[in-house]
Amino acid sequence: MEKLFKLSLLNQAFKAIISYPLRSFFCLIGIALGILSITLIIASIEGANKRALQLFSDFGPDAILIFSGSEQMRSARIRINTLTLDDMQAIKEHIIGCYEAIPMIPVRNMNVSYGDKKWRTLGIGSTIDYFTSWGWRISDGNSFSQEDVEQYNNVAVIGQEIVKQIFNGNPQSAIGKTILLNKKPFYVAGVLKERGISFGSMVLDDRIIMPITTAMREMLNERKYIGAIRARFYGDITSRINDVTELLRQRHGIKGESPNDFTIRTAEDAKQFLLVLQGTLVLFLGITGSISLIVGGFVMANLFMISVQERSAEIGIRRAFGAKKYHIILQILFECIIISIAGSVLGLFLSFVAGKLIIAYTTIPIFFSHKIFWITSLVATAVGIISGLYPARKAASLNPVEALFV
Amino acid sequence: MENTPIIELKNLKKSFFIGNREIEVLKGIDLKIYKNESIAIIGQSGSGKTTLMNIIGCMDKATSGTYLFKGKDITTFSDDELSEIRNESIGFVFQQFHLIPYINALENVMLPTIYSKKPLDSVKQKAISLLTDLGMKDRLYNKPTQLSGGQQQRVAIARALINDPEIILADEPTGALDTKTSSEIMDILVSLNEKGKTLIIITHEVEVAERCKKNIRISDGKII
Ligand SMILES: Nc1ncnc2c1ncn2[C@@H]1O[C@H](COP(=O)(O)OP(=O)(O)OP(=O)(O)O)[C@@H](O)[C@H]1O
Ligand SMILES: [Mg+2]
Numbered sequence: 001m002e003k004l005f006k007l008s009l010l011n012q013a014f015k016a017i018i019s020y021p022l023r024s025f026f027c028l029i030g031i032a033l034g035i036l037s038i039t040l041i042i043a044s045i046e047g048a049n050k051r052a053l054q055l056f057s058d059f060g061p062d063a064i065l066i067f068s069g070s071e072q073m074r075s076a077r078i079r080i081n082t083l084t085l086d087d088m089q090a091i092k093e094h095i096i097g098c099y100e101a102i103p104m105i106p107v108r109n110m111n112v113s114y115g116d117k118k119w120r121t122l123g124i125g126s127t128i129d130y131f132t133s134w135g136w137r138i139s140d141g142n143s144f145s146q147e148d149v150e151q152y153n154n155v156a157v158i159g160q161e162i163v164k165q166i167f168n169g170n171p172q173s174a175i176g177k178t179i180l181l182n183k184k185p186f187y188v189a190g191v192l193k194e195r196g197i198s199f200g201s202m203v204l205d206d207r208i209i210m211p212i213t214t215a216m217r218e219m220l221n222e223r224k225y226i227g228a229i230r231a232r233f234y235g236d237i238t239s240r241i242n243d244v245t246e247l248l249r250q251r252h253g254i255k256g257e258s259p260n261d262f263t264i265r266t267a268e269d270a271k272q273f274l275l276v277l278q279g280t281l282v283l284f285l286g287i288t289g290s291i292s293l294i295v296g297g298f299v300m301a302n303l304f305m306i307s308v309q310e311r312s313a314e315i316g317i318r319r320a321f322g323a324k325k326y327h328i329i330l331q332i333l334f335e336c337i338i339i340s341i342a343g344s345v346l347g348l349f350l351s352f353v354a355g356k357l358i359i360a361y362t363t364i365p366i367f368f369s370h371k372i373f374w375i376t377s378l379v380a381t382a383v384g385i386i387s388g389l390y391p392a393r394k395a396a397s398l399n400p401v402e403a404l405f406v
Numbered sequence: 407m408e409n410t411p412i413i414e415l416k417n418l419k420k421s422f423f424i425g426n427r428e429i430e431v432l433k434g435i436d437l438k439i440y441k442n443e444s445i446a447i448i449g450q451s452g453s454g455k456t457t458l459m460n461i462i463g464c465m466d467k468a469t470s471g472t473y474l475f476k477g478k479d480i481t482t483f484s485d486d487e488l489s490e491i492r493n494e495s496i497g498f499v500f501q502q503f504h505l506i507p508y509i510n511a512l513e514n515v516m517l518p519t520i521y522s523k524k525p526l527d528s529v530k531q532k533a534i535s536l537l538t539d540l541g542m543k544d545r546l547y548n549k550p551t552q553l554s555g556g557q558q559q560r561v562a563i564a565r566a567l568i569n570d571p572e573i574i575l576a577d578e579p580t581g582a583l584d585t586k587t588s589s590e591i592m593d594i595l596v597s598l599n600e601k602g603k604t605l606i607i608i609t610h611e612v613e614v615a616e617r618c619k620k621n622i623r624i625s626d627g628k629i630i
Contacts, residue, residue: 008520012509019508317504320465321518321565322493324486401466404504405456 009327013334016311023307027300027336028343031383034293035347035376036354041285042372043355047365048282052271058135058195059267064241066229066248067263074263081225082261085212087251088229095243097234102129103212105227107182107219110208112166114179119165122207123181125215131157131192133230141175141190148189149211152218156186160194161206181208184218203363237266293379296343297387300336304391308332308398315395316404325396332395336388337381344380348373410477411438412572412604413462418471420457431457433627435471441572444596444605446618454627455608456577462606463496463575464488493522497566499595501578503558505550505565511537512546515564522569529568536564540594556587563594574598577608592617 017024059065067074068082085103092101107123124130128143144155158166158174167174171191178185195204216222233240241264252261308315315328355366420432431454439445449455460466461473464480473481475491483491498504505514515533537546540560550558559579566574576595580588588611596617599605607618615621623630 012520015509015513313504314506317506318517318521319489320463320492320498320504322489322521322569324489324521327521399466401460404465404500 030296030299031343032347034296037289039351047367101231125212139193140171301387319400328396332392337384340380340384413439414474416472446615449624499576501581
C-alpha cells in the first residue's frame with residue numbers, strides 16, 4: 001500500500017523528467033561534469049596511495065639508502081661525495097643484522113649512442129647484487145658478472161626506456177650489441193624488466209646499470225668515493241639507522257654537534273615524498289571538483305525554479321485533486337535525485353574514459369575502486385536533495401488557486 | 407441526520423487585498439446544499455462565482471464566516487486536512503479542463519488516486535471502465551493535446567469520479583465547448599446527479615442552468 005503510493009510518486013517524477021528533456025539534459029550534464037571531476041580526484045588519490053604502497057614495497061621496508069652529503073646540502077643541490085666503499089664494507093661487517101649492502105654511483109647525463117640513434121640517460125654503477133636487492137629482474141639476456149666487476153669490464157644492463165629509444169622497443173635485438181656510453185664502447189649483456197613507475201619526473205626505466213668499478217674508473221675517474229649505499233637489515237629498522245649513523249660519524253670523524261655529512265632515507269620517506277607530492281594536487285583537484293559540483297547543483301536548482309514556475313498549473317491541478325504539500329515536495333525532490341543519479345552514472349562513465357586516457361598518455365596514477373561508486377552515488381543524491389529542496393518547497397508553497405488560474 | 411446539509415455556509419465573507427486596498431468579493435453568503443441536489447450558481451462576470459466555488463471546494467479559505475462540511479466546521483482545518491477532503495469528497499471539473507499535459511488520458515484519470523489513502527487495487531480497471539462509459543475507450547493512451555475539447559472534458563469528468571466523491575464541482579464546464587458538445591457534457595453531468603452525486607455547476611449559460619433542479623443567483627457578492 002504505502003509502497004505503491006511512493007512508487008507512483010516516483011513514476012510521476014520519471015514522466016516529468018522525460019517530458020522536460022531540455023531541462024533534464026542540462027541538469028544531467030551539470031551533475032555529470034561535477035561527478036566526473038570528483039571521481040577523477042578520488043581515483044587519482046587512490047592511485048597515488050596504491051603507488052606509494054608499491055613504492056614502499058619496491059624500496060623494501062627493511063632497507064635504507066645512505067647518500068653522500070648532508071640534508072642541507074642535498075636540499076641546496078650541492079653534490080659532494082663522502083661515502084666510500086670502505087664505509088659500505090664497515091656497515092656490512094659491524095652493524096648487527098645487516099645482511100646486504102650494495103654501493104651505487106650515478107653517472108649523470110650519460111650519452112648513449114648506437115648507429116644514428118642518440119639518447120641521454122642516467123648511468124648507475126653497482127655490484128651484481130643490485131638486481132636482487134631492488135627486486136628488479138632481468139627480462140632478457142643476463143646481468144654482468146662478478147668477474148666483470150673485478151676486471152672493470154665495459155658491460156651494461158639497460159632499462160626498457162633505452163630499449164624503446166635505441167632498439168625500437170625490441171629487447172632481444174639489444175642483447176650482444178655494442179653501444180657507446182659517453183663515447184666508450186659497452187657490451188649490452190641484458191635488459192631490465194619494465195617497472196612502469198615514475199618518481200616525480202624520474203622514469204625508473206630510463207637507466208643503464210654497469211659494474212661499479214667501470215663507472216668509477218672509466219666513466220668518472222673516481223678512485224675513492226661513491227654516491228650512495230643501500231643496506232638491508234633484520235630487526236628493528238630505527239635502531240639500525242642509529243647504529244649506522246654512529247658508525248659513519250665515527251668513521252668520518254664527525255664530533256659533537258657537527259651535522260652528518262651523509263643522509264639516510266627509508267621506505268617511509270619515499271612514501272612520504274609521494275604523498276606530499278599528491279597532497280598539493282589533491283587540494284587543487286578537490287577545490288576544482290567541489291566547485292564544478294556546486295556549479296552543477298546551482299544550475300539544477302535554477303532550472304528547477306524556472307520549471308516550477310512553468311508548471312504552476314500542474315501543481316495547482318495536483319493540489320486540487322488532493323496532493324498535500326509534502327507530495328509536491330517529494331515529486332520535485334524525486335525528479336532532482338533521479339537526474340542527479342543519472343548524471344552521476346554518466347559522470348562515472350566519462351571518468352572511466354578519461355581515466356583510460358590519463359593512464360595511456362600521462363604518468364599520473366589512476367585507480368578505480370568500488371568505493372568510488374558508493375561515494376559518487378551518495379554525493380549525487382546529496383546534491384539532488386540540496387539543489388531540489390528550495391524549488392520543491394517553493395512549488396509546495398504555491399497557493400493552489402493562484403497556481404491553477406494564472 | 408437526513409436533514410444535515412452536505413455543505414452549509416453561514417455569513418461567509420471573502421476579501422482580497424490589492425496592495426493595502428481591501429476588495430470584498432463575497433459579502434456574506436448563506437447557503438445550504440443537501441445531498442443529491444443539483445444546483446446551478448449563476449451571476450454576472452466578476453460577481454464572485456469562482457471565488458465561492460474555490461471556497462466550497464476547499465481550495466481557498468474564507469476571510470470570515472463559517473463553513474460546515476457534512477456538519478463539521480472546517481474553517482480551521484489545516485492544509486493537509488483540506489487536501490484530504492478534496493481528495494475524497496470533491497471532484498473538480500474546470501472550464502479549461504486542466505489535464506496534466508505530459509501524461510496520457512488514463513494516467514490523468516488515475517491522478518487523484520496517487521494522493522488517496524484508500525487501497526489502490528484495480529484502480530486501472532476502474533479508470534478504464536469510467537473512460538469507456540464516457541465513450542473514450544479508443545483514446546485511453548492519448549495525451550491531452552491529442553484530444554478535442556469535448557474529449558478532454560470527458561477525461562476530466564472521469565478524473566473527478568475516480569475516487570467516488572459525493573460532490574461534483576464544475577466551474578463553467580461547458581464554457582470552452584461548442585453547443586452540441588456542451589449538451590453532451592451536460593447530459594453526462596445530469597446523469598451523474600441522477601446516480602446520486604451532488605452536483606454544483608457554476609455557469610452563466612441559461613441552457614446549462616435550466617438543467618439543474620435549483621438555481622442560485624449571485625450578484626455583487628450576495629445571493630439574491
Ligand atoms: N486572487 C485575487 N486577487 C484579487 N482579486 C481577485 C482575486 N480573485 C478574484 N478577484 C476579484 O474578485 C472578483 C470576483 O472574481 P471571480 O473570479 O469570483 O468572478 P466570477 O463570477 O467567477 O467571474 P467570471 O464569470 O468572469 O468567471 C473579481 O472582481 C476579481 O477581479
Ligand atoms: Mg469564474
